[in-house]
Each structure stands twice: as C-alpha cells, then as structure tokens.
Amino acid sequence: MSIKKIIWTLFSGNAFAQVLMIAFAPIIARLYTASEFGIYAAYVTVITIAVKVASLGLEKAIPLERNRIQAKKLMHVNQYLAILISLVILLVYLVFDVSILNWVGIYPTLWEAILLSAGIAMTSLIQIYNYENMNREQYRMLAMTRALQNGFTGLAQIGFAFSNVMKGLGLLLGDVIGKGISVLILSRVSKQEVTNRITWRDTLGLLSKYKHFIIFSMPAGLINTLSLQLPLLLVLAIFGANDSGQYAFVQRVIIVPISVLAITLSQFFYSVAAKEIGDNKAKVYELYVSLTKKLAYYLTIPFCIFVFFAPPIFQVLFGEEWLLAGQLTQVLGGMFLTQIICSATSQILYLMERQKLQIVLELIKLVLVIAIFGWMQRDFLQTMLIYGSVIASFNLCLWFIGRQLLKSEGGFVVGKNEK
Numbered sequence: 102m103s104i105k106k107i108i109w110t111l112f113s114g115n116a117f118a119q120v121l122m123i124a125f126a127p128i129i130a131r132l133y134t135a136s137e138f139g140i141y142a143a144y145v146t147v148i149t150i151a152v153k154v155a156s157l158g159l160e161k162a163i164p165l166e167r168n169r170i171q172a173k174k175l176m177h178v179n180q181y182l183a184i185l186i187s188l189v190i191l192l193v194y195l196v197f198d199v200s201i202l203n204w205v206g207i208y209p210t211l212w213e214a215i216l217l218s219a220g221i222a223m224t225s226l227i228q229i230y231n232y233e234n235m236n237r238e239q240y241r242m243l244a245m246t247r248a249l250q251n252g253f254t255g256l257a258q259i260g261f262a263f264s265n266v267m268k269g270l271g272l273l274l275g276d277v278i279g280k281g282i283s284v285l286i287l288s289r290v291s292k293q294e295v296t297n298r299i300t301w302r303d304t305l306g307l308l309s310k311y312k313h314f315i316i317f318s319m320p321a322g323l324i325n326t327l328s329l330q331l332p333l334l335l336v337l338a339i340f341g342a343n344d345s346g347q348y349a350f351v352q353r354v355i356i357v358p359i360s361v362l363a364i365t366l367s368q369f370f371y372s373v374a375a376k377e378i379g380d381n382k383a384k385v386y387e388l389y390v391s392l393t394k395k396l397a398y399y400l401t402i403p404f405c406i407f408v409f410f411a412p413p414i415f416q417v418l419f420g421e422e423w424l425l426a427g428q429l430t431q432v433l434g435g436m437f438l439t440q441i442i443c444s445a446t447s448q449i450l451y452l453m454e455r456q457k458l459q460i461v462l463e464l465i466k467l468v469l470v471i472a473i474f475g476w477m478q479r480d481f482l483q484t485m486l487i488y489g490s491v492i493a494s495f496n497l498c499l500w501f502i503g504r505q506l507l508k509s510e511g512g513f514v515v516g517k518n519e520k
Contacts, residue, residue, distance in 0.1 A: 114244015125255030130419035132262035135346035141272035142349030155183040155225040158319030163232040164375040183225035191218035223280035230287035235372040254279025317456025324463035335474040386507040408434040436489035439496035449503035
C-alpha cells in the first residue's frame, strides 16, 4: 500500500470516528452533569493508567518483530498478561475492598469494580490488536474499529441516559460496551491470520528477548501516563467533581476537530519508523521533521482561533453549565497544541530503544506536575494555566531531544538531507 493510501485510509477512519464523537457530545453534555462526567473521568483515568502496566509495555514490541509467527505469539503473551492483571485488580477489591479511587473520595460498588476491571482488559486488548495491525499493515482495520468503538460508546451512553436504566453507570457502562464490541471484531479478524500455539518456552523466550521493554519502556510509559492523567485525579481531590468534570469534558472534545490528522500520522509514523529505524535513520529523521512541520503549519492558526472563541462556543454547543470548560480550553491551549503537533513523533525514544532516557525525562515531568498541584491549591484556572505551560514546554523539549538523537545517530548532515 502506498504512503498516500495509508494516510488516507487512517485519516478517513479516524475522521469518521471523531465526527461521531462531535455529534454525540452536545447530546451527552445535556444528559449528564459535570459532576457525573468528573466521576466517569476518574474511572477512565484509572483504566488508562492501569493499561500501561497491564501488558508490561510489550505491545510496543509487536511492530518491531519481523517474524509473523513470533509477532503473533508476542501478541498472545500481551493478551494473557493484560487479562491476568485486570483480574488481579478485581480480586484485590473483592478480598480487601480497596481501590485506587478511594484516595480521591470514590468508593466503587461491586458493579463499578467489575466494569473498571473489564475496562482495563478491553482497553489493553484493543491497544494490543492495534499494534498487531500495524505489524500486519492492516490500516483499514485500525481505522474501522476506532469508528465503531466511538459509535457504539456514544449510542450506549445516550441510551442509558434516556432509558433511566443504570443512568449512574451510563457513561462507564457505555464506554465498556463500545470497547467490548471493538475487541470482538478485532479478535475475529486476528484469527483469520497466522494461527499458532504458544508454549511456556515461547513465552520465556519472548520475555527475555524484549526484557528492555519490561524494565524500561513500561515504567517510562506509566510515568508519562501518570503525568498526563494524574492531574484529573488531583483536580477531583483538590477542587471537586464539578471542576474535574469540566476538565474531563475539555479533554473529550477540545482536540476532536483538529486531532484527526494527528492521530492518523501518529499511527502511520510508528508503523513506518518501526520498519526503518534499524537501517535507515536518515529516512526516519526526514519523516520526523516533515510531519511535525506540516502539523504546525496547518493546525496552529485554526487552533488559536478556536481557543480564542472557546467560552461562547462551549456555551452555545453544550449549554451554560460548560462555560468553565471553554475558559479552561483557553488556559490549556498551548498544552493541547503542542500535544497535537508532537503526537506523531512522541514515541521516538521507544523506537530508538532509549528507554532509560525516556524514564528520566518522564520522571522529571511527573515530579513537576505533582509539585504544581501540591503548591497551587487555591485558584483552579490559575493552577491549570501553570500546569499547561509546563507540559507544553516539556512536549517541545522532548521533540527537540528526539530530533537531536536521530540527527546524531543517523550519521548525515542535516542541512543537506533536508534540502
């Protein structure tokens, strides 16, 4: 498949998925309160954090495995680990009645604990299947499942709200249902490819081969996710469910109109770079720089216009209750913009197997995030402005570090190659 066709396939699928999210957002915003969004977002945040541990970071190794049978076995190892860890989390709740959400004042019921565990397993499996599809270059499947997941999630969340059946669990239950349907589709498609059995010897061999992903990539990914996701839990603990719901809603809708291309190029870059990083770092460097420049060129002005008019836009589209979300969009504008522009190349240190450096950088960011929320506990918007500015600066620094590493290890003169 040509590069243009790959990009178009991913773009069209992601675009449709995001259109569905845009269409559902005004309805869902009027059916659920900001506080309900805040509680739901806390569960999603815990799921997102747990997923980084669930498969020990080995899913990122799947696109790097050139042997199809070995790649399939690696996928199975990832799946078993993800399911096992999600069950362990549920077992800890059942035996000790303890949840990570307790420290922010949320005490899950049995149903909520089950949905939390199921959400961790489903999200992990989707991520694993997506990396397998990158290995098999099944870009249509990547695009289709994202659209189906968003569609079924939105319909389920709206349906539970209108029927008033389990409305308190509507957002979380709809999320798990959408992910569950995606897993069923992905699993059926995956079985049509290479079929094989995996032994304990295979498992130990793969764990040994990719041990650096377990030792370094998983902690780095976890720390990175904590620095991005922990603020929502901190907002919930410090400022309350309403403010955390406003922040969660901004995360859900703010980058939707302009993130389609970024998501597409991120998937494309990781898939292509994983195959070229060993033999042709010069090509990866050129792709790294050109994707970032194009995203900055096409997205900066539209994004700045949107951010400037965000408060009235949120009021009109989603209702008076979401004015604060519009104001929050303004103070976090720099963070969102740099995340979008750098998203296509954000995993370059994984691809270059610089996991130790990744851990150090992500740990610095996490410490800064915790320090900001530990120090600033009075004004919500002021706290978020400082937080957003720090993360935006970090995103840019990480991109320049990746560029410099590619430049030095590629062994070529940048000026000549860029011409």
